Amino acid sequence: FFLAATAGSETHGGDDIHKVERLVCDFSVTTNALGPVPSAIDATRRLLDDVEVSSVSGMLSSKAWVDNEGLATHVASAPSIEHYPKRSDDELEVLTATFLRGEEGAKEAQQQLIFGNGASELIDLLARAAPQGSFCVNPHTEVQYREYQRACKNVGRELVDSPKDASIICLVNPNNPTGDFMERDDM
Numbered sequence: 001f002f003l004a005a006t007a008g009s010e011t012h013g014g015d016d017i018h019k020v021e022r023l024v025c026d027f028s029v030t031t032n033a034l035g036p037v038p039s040a041i042d043a044t045r046r047l048l049d050d051v052e053v054s055s056v057s058g059m060l061s062s063k064a065w066v067d068n069e070g071l072a073t074h075v076a077s078a079p080s081i082e083h084y085p086k087r088s089d090d091e092l093e094v095l096t097a098t099f100l101r102g103e104e105g106a107k108e109a110q111q112q113l114i115f116g117n118g119a120s121e122l123i124d125l126l127a128r129a130a131p132q133g134s135f136c137v138n139p140h141t142e143v144q145y146r147e148y149q150r151a152c153k154n155v156g157r158e159l160v161d162s163p164k165d166a167s168i169i170c171l172v173n174p175n176n177p178t179g180d181f182m183e184r185d186d187m
Protein backbone atom coordinates (compact mmCIF):
# COMPACT_ATOMS: atom_id res chain seq x y z
CA PHE A 1 0.00 0.00 0.00
CA PHE A 2 1.53 3.36 -1.00
CA LEU A 3 0.35 6.89 -0.24
CA ALA A 4 1.72 9.67 -2.42
CA ALA A 5 2.71 12.92 -0.73
CA THR A 6 0.01 15.55 -1.05
CA ALA A 7 0.36 19.32 -1.27
CA GLY A 8 1.32 20.68 2.14
CA SER A 9 2.52 17.33 3.47
CA GLU A 10 6.09 16.81 4.60
CA THR A 11 8.28 13.87 3.71
CA HIS A 12 10.03 11.85 6.37
CA GLY A 13 13.24 9.92 6.47
CA GLY A 14 15.03 8.79 3.35
CA ASP A 15 12.97 11.00 1.05
CA ASP A 16 15.45 13.85 1.66
CA ILE A 17 18.54 11.76 0.88
CA HIS A 18 18.57 12.97 -2.75
CA LYS A 19 19.45 16.48 -1.48
CA VAL A 20 22.67 15.27 0.19
CA GLU A 21 25.91 15.49 -1.80
CA ARG A 22 28.00 13.28 0.52
CA LEU A 23 26.15 10.69 2.60
CA VAL A 24 28.13 9.47 5.60
CA CYS A 25 25.45 7.19 7.00
CA ASP A 26 21.64 7.20 6.67
CA PHE A 27 20.29 7.95 10.15
CA SER A 28 16.77 8.57 8.81
CA VAL A 29 15.74 5.01 9.61
CA THR A 30 16.49 2.86 12.61
CA THR A 31 18.85 0.16 11.40
CA ASN A 32 21.64 -1.90 12.88
CA ALA A 33 24.04 -3.69 10.55
CA LEU A 34 24.75 -6.17 13.36
CA GLY A 35 21.08 -7.07 13.78
CA PRO A 36 18.98 -6.76 16.93
CA VAL A 37 20.71 -6.77 20.32
CA PRO A 38 20.20 -10.23 21.88
CA SER A 39 19.22 -8.79 25.27
CA ALA A 40 16.50 -6.70 23.56
CA ILE A 41 15.10 -9.84 21.91
CA ASP A 42 15.07 -11.59 25.32
CA ALA A 43 13.34 -8.61 26.97
CA THR A 44 10.70 -8.56 24.21
CA ARG A 45 10.07 -12.28 24.65
CA ARG A 46 9.58 -11.78 28.41
CA LEU A 47 7.05 -8.99 27.75
CA LEU A 48 5.16 -11.15 25.27
CA ASP A 49 4.99 -14.09 27.70
CA ASP A 50 2.09 -12.20 29.28
CA VAL A 51 -0.10 -12.30 26.14
CA GLU A 52 -3.54 -13.86 26.47
CA VAL A 53 -5.56 -14.87 23.42
CA SER A 54 -9.30 -15.49 23.74
CA SER A 55 -11.82 -16.83 21.25
CA VAL A 56 -14.74 -14.53 20.51
CA SER A 57 -17.62 -14.45 18.11
CA GLY A 58 -19.16 -11.47 16.37
CA MET A 59 -17.15 -8.89 18.33
CA LEU A 60 -14.81 -6.47 16.54
CA SER A 61 -11.88 -4.87 18.31
CA SER A 62 -8.54 -3.30 17.34
CA LYS A 63 -6.86 -6.29 19.01
CA ALA A 64 -8.86 -8.88 17.07
CA TRP A 65 -7.99 -11.41 14.39
CA VAL A 66 -10.65 -11.21 11.68
CA ASP A 67 -11.89 -14.09 9.54
CA ASN A 68 -12.92 -13.96 5.86
CA GLU A 69 -16.43 -12.72 6.70
CA GLY A 70 -15.06 -9.79 8.72
CA LEU A 71 -16.00 -11.29 12.09
CA ALA A 72 -13.55 -11.31 14.98
CA THR A 73 -12.41 -14.80 15.95
CA HIS A 74 -9.74 -14.10 18.58
CA VAL A 75 -8.73 -11.15 20.74
CA ALA A 76 -5.24 -10.66 22.16
CA SER A 77 -4.39 -8.89 25.39
CA ALA A 78 -0.83 -7.98 26.46
CA PRO A 79 -1.02 -5.68 29.49
CA SER A 80 2.74 -5.12 29.73
CA ILE A 81 2.95 -3.54 26.26
CA GLU A 82 -0.54 -2.14 25.57
CA HIS A 83 -0.05 1.12 27.43
CA TYR A 84 2.54 3.87 27.64
CA PRO A 85 4.69 3.82 30.77
CA LYS A 86 3.43 5.81 33.74
CA ARG A 87 3.83 9.60 33.49
CA SER A 88 6.08 9.95 36.52
CA ASP A 89 8.53 7.26 37.58
CA ASP A 90 10.64 8.15 40.64
CA GLU A 91 12.75 5.00 40.35
CA LEU A 92 13.60 5.74 36.70
CA GLU A 93 14.59 9.32 37.61
CA VAL A 94 16.88 8.19 40.45
CA LEU A 95 18.52 5.41 38.43
CA THR A 96 19.09 7.67 35.40
CA ALA A 97 20.45 10.56 37.49
CA THR A 98 22.79 8.20 39.36
CA PHE A 99 23.98 6.68 36.09
CA LEU A 100 24.71 10.14 34.64
CA ARG A 101 26.30 11.85 37.66
CA GLY A 102 27.04 9.17 40.26
CA GLU A 103 25.67 9.09 43.80
CA GLU A 104 27.11 12.51 44.71
CA GLY A 105 25.54 14.37 41.78
CA ALA A 106 22.31 12.42 41.40
CA LYS A 107 20.07 14.81 43.35
CA GLU A 108 21.03 17.80 41.19
CA ALA A 109 20.87 15.78 37.96
CA GLN A 110 17.41 14.48 38.83
CA GLN A 111 16.10 18.07 38.77
CA GLN A 112 17.43 18.51 35.23
CA LEU A 113 15.85 15.39 33.69
CA ILE A 114 12.68 15.18 31.65
CA PHE A 115 11.20 11.95 30.30
CA GLY A 116 8.62 11.47 27.59
CA ASN A 117 6.86 8.87 25.52
CA GLY A 118 9.21 9.08 22.57
CA ALA A 119 11.29 11.80 20.97
CA SER A 120 8.32 13.47 19.27
CA GLU A 121 6.65 14.26 22.59
CA LEU A 122 9.84 15.77 24.00
CA ILE A 123 10.51 17.80 20.86
CA ASP A 124 6.95 19.13 20.98
CA LEU A 125 7.35 20.07 24.66
CA LEU A 126 10.60 21.88 23.87
CA ALA A 127 8.94 23.96 21.15
CA ARG A 128 6.12 24.90 23.55
CA ALA A 129 8.24 25.58 26.65
CA ALA A 130 11.20 27.46 25.15
CA PRO A 131 11.31 31.26 25.27
CA GLN A 132 8.98 32.91 22.76
CA GLY A 133 10.42 33.83 19.39
CA SER A 134 11.49 32.41 16.09
CA PHE A 135 13.53 29.30 15.30
CA CYS A 136 16.45 28.44 13.04
CA VAL A 137 17.62 25.10 11.69
CA ASN A 138 21.28 24.14 11.44
CA PRO A 139 22.71 26.57 8.85
CA HIS A 140 25.59 24.17 8.12
CA THR A 141 23.51 21.41 6.54
CA GLU A 142 21.04 21.05 3.69
CA VAL A 143 18.90 18.38 5.33
CA GLN A 144 18.11 17.39 8.92
CA TYR A 145 15.43 15.63 10.95
CA ARG A 146 12.23 17.65 10.49
CA GLU A 147 10.37 16.97 13.72
CA TYR A 148 11.87 20.13 15.27
CA GLN A 149 10.64 22.28 12.40
CA ARG A 150 7.18 20.71 12.54
CA ALA A 151 6.90 21.26 16.30
CA CYS A 152 8.04 24.90 16.05
CA LYS A 153 5.64 25.66 13.19
CA ASN A 154 2.77 24.00 15.09
CA VAL A 155 3.16 26.44 17.97
CA GLY A 156 3.38 29.44 15.65
CA ARG A 157 7.13 30.03 15.59
CA GLU A 158 8.60 31.65 12.48
CA LEU A 159 11.60 30.16 10.66
CA VAL A 160 14.56 32.56 10.33
CA ASP A 161 17.87 32.10 8.50
CA SER A 162 20.27 33.27 11.18
CA PRO A 163 20.81 31.60 14.57
CA LYS A 164 21.40 35.13 15.98
CA ASP A 165 17.72 35.94 15.31
CA ALA A 166 16.27 32.77 16.87
CA SER A 167 15.19 31.79 20.37
CA ILE A 168 15.47 28.11 19.37
CA ILE A 169 18.21 26.65 17.19
CA CYS A 170 17.38 23.16 15.91
CA LEU A 171 20.74 21.41 15.64
CA VAL A 172 20.76 17.64 15.22
CA ASN A 173 24.19 16.14 15.92
CA PRO A 174 25.09 13.73 14.49
CA ASN A 175 22.84 14.86 11.69
CA ASN A 176 19.85 12.74 10.82
CA PRO A 177 19.78 11.56 8.01
CA THR A 178 23.33 12.28 6.77
CA GLY A 179 25.41 11.18 9.75
CA ASP A 180 27.57 14.32 9.57
CA PHE A 181 29.03 15.23 12.96
CA MET A 182 30.00 18.67 14.26
CA GLU A 183 32.61 19.05 16.99
CA ARG A 184 31.55 21.15 19.99
CA ASP A 185 33.85 24.06 18.99
CA ASP A 186 32.29 24.12 15.49
CA MET A 187 28.81 24.51 16.93
